[in-house]
Amino acid sequence: MEELKNFSVTAERLQQLNDKELKEGGKYVVYWMQESMRAYENPALEYAIRWANDLDTYCVVVFTLIDDFPEANLRHYKFLIEGLKEAADRITERGIKFILLHGPRAEKIAGFVKENDVCAVVTDRAYTRHERKWRSDAADKLEVPLVQVEGNVVVPVETASDKQEYAARTIRKKIMGKVEAFSQEVTETKPDKPSKRVHLSGDMELNSVSGVLDQLKVDRGVKPLDEFVGGTSEARKHLTAFLRSDLKGYADGRLEPAEDATSHISPYLHFGHISPCEIYRKVNDSSAPKSDREGYIEELVVRRELAHNFVWYAPDTYDSLEAVPDWAQETMEKHESDKRPHHYTREELENGKTDDEAWNAAMKEMRERGFLPNYMRMYWGKQIITYTNTYQYAYETTLYLNNKYFMDGRDPNSYTNVLWLFGLHDRGWTERDVFGKLRTMTRGGLDRKYDVEAYIERVKG
Ligand SMILES: Cc1cc2nc3c(=O)[nH]c(=O)nc-3n(C[C@H](O)[C@H](O)[C@H](O)COP(=O)(O)OP(=O)(O)OC[C@H]3O[C@@H](n4cnc5c(N)ncnc54)[C@H](O)[C@@H]3O)c2cc1C
Known part of the structure; x- marks a missing residue:
């Protein structure tokens, strides 16, 4: 080579x-x-x-x-x-x-x-x-x-770090020091010998999307979506709208669930329909306020590539509770038999049948839109810990629903963020029932921070 x-x-x-x-x-x-x-x-x-x-x-x-x-x-x-x-x-x-x-x-x-x-x-x-x-x-x-x-990452994974990183704070400097060098545009090369008429054939023609889908024996249990249409031009439409809005006040506004003020680019990144380098350059060169640009790049580069670092360096455990740090394992062991305030079956959860309207709205948004704003993903996942009787079952249920419904599911970000709910890349917090030292999120906290009624109304449509 x-x-x-x-x-x-x-x-x-x-x-x-x-x-x-x-x-x-x-x-x-x-x-x-x-x-x-x-x-x-x-x-x-x-x-x-x-x-x-x-x-x-x-x-x-x-x-x-x-x-x-x-x-x-x-x-x-x-x-x-x-x-x-x-x-x-x-x-x-x-x-x-x-x-x-x-x-x-x-x-x-x-x-x-x-x-x-x-x-x-x-x-x-x-x-x-x-x-x-x-x-x-x-x-x-x-x-x-x-x-x-x-x-599919800005900084190649081994170049960013030669080991599994502990948290965003341990990879941030390493990766941000290299981001300029690795985000340069890849120039297009013209083929000297065009191959489009050579006599080679495949198994299927790609004349129409439905024509290919009809020939596949895939799980048809989850309905396709209108809002997210695949392809580079659709990815660029989302990005352009986000740039035109000056990043929608990202630094302060990104977590407000009712506003949904983020780029909606994750499905396109997951399927490789757009290069993260292109997004990085366009955001970095935009006229949006510095705090919004930096806030966005923190997620796009530091957090997203920390997820790639984790999945790459933990190939045997990235989809298992074994991967969380010792303090998280110990606290879960200690609190394993704490009485949970609720108990719902997986079916009740999937159909949004809990007594928390905000949680049910999040589940509806997942099922019907294939997407959730970041804060609602955290809240949704944290509540499952209190809705099921073991951490293991909570983990399996969360990952199952995440990957079944999210348009961006089955990604390094999916495995990493679901494990984040159980302490990965986080630190210990004040000890409480059920959560132990895992970071707690409650409905009271959600109500204090955000306009939950507006969120529920938005999802109702
Ligand atoms: C429980 C839970 C489950 C999640 N599951 C997924 C998943 O299946 N697939 C997925 O791509 N993301 C997942 N995330 C991370 C994050 O919520 C989504 O990437 C983000 O909400 C996607 O929306 P956006 O493209 O508008 O993001 P923006 O806020 O516009 O961010 C731009 C990009 O930065 C990256 N990014 C943003 N937040 C994070 C984060 N916390 N960690 C890593 N990268 C981030 C994503 O690639 C995102 O597209 C999950 C988070 C939690 C807490």
């Missing part, structure tokens, strides 16, 4: 995942797209085009679609395919062939490479266990190099 000369994708973003040799005289460099489903500011795509140009070969893009992505349902798939269609159309406009394969990811890409004259494969980076496994399986099966290019 080489760092390509005079090129905006630098060595820190690159890793060769196997030790196979480049196939001399091969006809194609494949970009195996999985996480960065976009045609703009996608370092893996630009790297593949540039590599193909240097080798005097064609670049082609291959996406492998599976029916059973863990915990994904129709809501997520529709958004994914919308974004993928826009990416495929733009890639084709750039003269590059886009191929959609359907079936087990590693086997499919290895089969495609074997049957066609491919000299090397480039892919993008992901963090969760199954995504890592697909890449390592493909790395083993392929007879050609597999190079991974990191494009």
Whole structure:
């Protein structure tokens, strides 16, 4: 693997995942797209085009679609395919062939490479266990190099820190010191040999979103959404509206649930429809007040990339209570048998049948909108600790509902923030019943800070 000369994708973003040799005289460099489903500011795509140009070969893009992505349902798939269609159309406009394969990811890409004259494969980076496994399986099966290019965080995870960080305060300086260098625009490379007419075919045509969805055997139990439509242009619409509003007074206003005054960009980040570097630059260069810009960058870069740091360095435990610090384990052990003030079944919770109207409104917003403002996510999750009889069941229920309904669920942010409810990246607080030393959130606190009636009214519509 080489760092390509005079090129905006630098060595820190690159890793060769196997030790196979480049196939001399091969006809194609494949970009195996999985996480960065976009045609703009996608370092893996630009790297593949540039590599193909240097080798005097064609670049082609291959996406492998599976029916059973863990915990994904129709809501997520529709958004994914919308974004993928826009990416495929733009890639084709750039003269590059886009191929959609359907079936087990590693086997499919290895089969495609074997049957066609491919000299090397480039892919993008992901963090969760199954995504890592697909890449390592493909790395083993392929007879050609597999190079991974990191494009979904601003600062590559190992460059930001070489270990699991304890909290935002321990990673902030490290990451913010590097953010300028790593947020530069990735310049577009023109393919020297356009591949769009080469004779290669996939398993499915991507002519329409519904046409692809109809062919998939996916969980259809959760209804798709109108508010969030996938794709880079939709992501940019949300971002532009947010920038035009001067970041909506983010520093002070972001937590007010009734106002919902945030960027709504998390689903697009999750599906790789927009680059975090693009968001960072546009926010940083905007004329919004400094406190709002800094407040936003704290979330987009420090908190989001702390979540990536956690999932990357805790691959076996990021979705388990085992991952929380010792003080949190000890306090949960001590308070495990405290009497909970309520007891609801998972079904009652899912249907919003508690005696707290604000909590029920949050659950309704999750189910029907696939989204919740940040403060309501915290409040919603903290209450589940008091609604169930063990921490383990509270944790499992929260993660299950989070990943089932949120458009941005199943993300490093999901695992990290659900564990935050149980002490991850936090500190011990004054000891209380049920919560022990975990940070407490109560309905009284919610009422004191925010206009809860206005929130409930907003959700009622
Ligand atoms: C219990 C709980 C569960 C959560 N589940 C998810 C989830 O499944 N997926 C998800 O993406 N986020 C999750 N979050 C984090 C956060 O609430 C959302 O990222 C944010 O509300 C998304 O809205 P936005 O894009 O308008 O955010 P904005 O406030 O506009 O922030 C911009 C971006 O910064 C990042 N960000 C914001 N807040 C956080 C945070 N606390 N931690 C890490 N990154 C952050 C996100 O990428 C977000 O898109 C959860 C938080 C809690 C407390």
